[in-house]
Amino acid sequence: MKPARQRVDRQRGYVLHTYPYSETSLIADVFSREHGRLALLARGARRPRSAMRGTLLGFQPLELGWFGGGEVKTLAKAEWCGGLPLLQGKSLLVGYYLNELLLKLLPREDAHEQLFDAYEEALVGLAGNSTNPLTNSPTNPPANLPSNAPILRRFEKALLRELGYGLLLDQEAGSGAAVVATRDYVYIIERGPVEAPSDDDGSVKLSGRTLLDMAQDRYEEPRTQTESKQLMRRLLAHYLNGQALQSRKIFMELQEA
């Protein structure tokens, strides 16, 4: 049995989202490495001179301490750890997508250390891909940035695996036959790939190459990029159970504008 008022100190974690609470406080939804996702009440964090005002910022590694036994714990301490530049531009919008997936799919108070590490790795990747068009002086043009897609696919795969929906990618569902790069497959959710029927029945097909690339987290091939994105979108939509992703909607609206 848990003690009624446990005190936890020096936990590495990230703020996923904050909600205003009462006149001057905040509830921070955080993802910590050793305690998973938690709701922490930050008392007075919205006061003008609160020390926490600039600290409880998403996408920045923090060292957190809290106490309490209920569903919402009280944040005692939040210290900035550093080492990760702030996300900017497109990478920032992608960062919101990661957070939204965690908020919608990850249950509270369930430690997922490997997922935490995957999240942190994704943020490091996004921060490296982060350029602000405004701070690039004419003498320092933005380098051609690598795509964020491989970062996203790796994270999505890690998320599904940690939630217990690990993907079968290199074997056929049922028969267990090895997936062949040159053949086409249909992916059945919660089961895995089966070889596509030769006649076109309208189902979404993907190549064996894509499945094998995904199994090894390789996303250089354009076809792999397109097909893995479509597959992940379909899988996530299934597990999100009809909940729409706001961050994706905003991203799409920007591309259309």
Added chain:
Amino acid sequence: MRVPSSLEALVEALRCLPGVGPKSAQRMAYHLLQHDPPGAERLAAALSRAVTTLRHCTRCNTFTEDELCDRCASSQRDPSQLCVVEMPVDLNMMEQTQAYRGLYYVLMGRLSPLDGIGPKELRLERMLARAADGIVREVILATNFTNEGEATAHYVAELLHARGLKVSRIARGVPVGGELEFTDAGTIAQALIERRDY
């Protein structure tokens, strides 16, 4: 004892204020009725007057009583610069600097993807139309340096760049008169990343 319905209605109405729960609403209601009836009259009159006369300036979107606010109507301001801020309080702060002679656009909010506040909710198309009037030469983004403010700045900048407008962002870093010793590490880290030629 039954609470009279007009008192109940007042308490309920006061609760629409941010941070006011049932207890504070009750305290406010009793205070107004018992200790300050003229104050209550003034409050009622000021509220109904503000609600009926105030509207958004058709150019900068801030609150005004006329179609155009005084600032937008003034010939003393430089119409080639447009500063985009989140809220009227930010505009007031910019004005206090006495360092800016251009005009403004007040978004009345910020993008917040996780709260479902997107470009449509912010009505960014109005800001775009304002910036593309042919007179504005430079748009200065002065949204907050929070993730939401930064996302808003990025989004707005992308839209404006696509229309060929010059876009700038206010600088951030160590405060004026600030000493490194007493500045938080996050600010110094970002100031270092965003350092410029000198």
